[in-house]
Amino acid sequence: MDEPDDKDADELILEDFLPYRLAVLSHTVSTNIARTYDKRFGLSIPEWRVIAILGRFPGLSAVDVAERTMLDKVAVSRAVTKLIKNGRLDRQFADADRRRSILNLSEEGRKLHDEIAPLALRFERDLLQGISGDDLERFDRVIERLMARSRLLGMP
Numbered sequence: 001m002d003e004p005d006d007k008d009a010d011e012l013i014l015e016d017f018l019p020y021r022l023a024v025l026s027h028t029v030s031t032n033i034a035r036t037y038d039k040r041f042g043l044s045i046p047e048w049r050v051i052a053i054l055g056r057f058p059g060l061s062a063v064d065v066a067e068r069t070m071l072d073k074v075a076v077s078r079a080v081t082k083l084i085k086n087g088r089l090d091r092q093f094a095d096a097d098r099r100r101s102i103l104n105l106s107e108e109g110r111k112l113h114d115e116i117a118p119l120a121l122r123f124e125r126d127l128l129q130g131i132s133g134d135d136l137e138r139f140d141r142v143i144e145r146l147m148a149r150s151r152l153l154g155m156p
Contacts (some may be wrong), residue, residue, distance in 0.1 A: 033123050041116060042086075046071050046079040048116065051088065051105065055113040058104045065103065088112060 014020050030045055037043040043051070049069040054060060057068065066076040080103060083089040088109035094100040105113060128136065 029127065033120065036119060036123070037116065041112060043112075043116075044079065044082075046075045047083055047088075050076060050079045050083060050103075051109055051113050052117070052120075054089070054103055054105050055110070055117070059102050061100055061102060083109065 034045045034048075037045065037048050041048075046069075049071060050065055053065050053068050057064075060068070062076050062080050063073065065071075065080070066073045069076065071079075080089060080091070084091055087106055090104045090106045090109075091101045092104075094102060131139075
């Protein structure tokens with residue numbers, strides 16, 4: 001993208017606005033993959049994110065899961081409640097603090113994780129098909145810079 005001239009800098013064109021474009025991209029990709037999670041496994045996006053994080057980092061609290069998934073605490077709480085109800089998560093309470101619970105995938109949750117993870121990775125490969133390795137490396141660097149800059153500006 002070229003540097004905007006002074007006139008363009010004062011005009012917000014939503015379809016060219018980077019935060020909007022990123023949100024649309026994220027929504028489009030998430031919606032496409034969410035259809036598979038819902039149709040085949042009866043999972044919402046937050047539920048899958050909880051399973052994915054606990055598959056990699058067992059024994060986290062719900063607060064830890066929220067921080068790692070960038071989901072709000074209410075969404076994580078709802079997802080955890082449903083996953084426990086459906087037998088996909090086990091919850092134990094910390095001895096020292098009964099308010100703090102430790103979450104782990106149940107046997108069923110582990111099987112579900114192991115079934116969905118390859119599908120998610122295949123979706124990612126399909127999404128990135130036709131994009132060169134150099135472009136992907138550059139894209140990853142740009143994402144990291146945008147994340148760092150966003151944090152510096154005080155945004156999540």
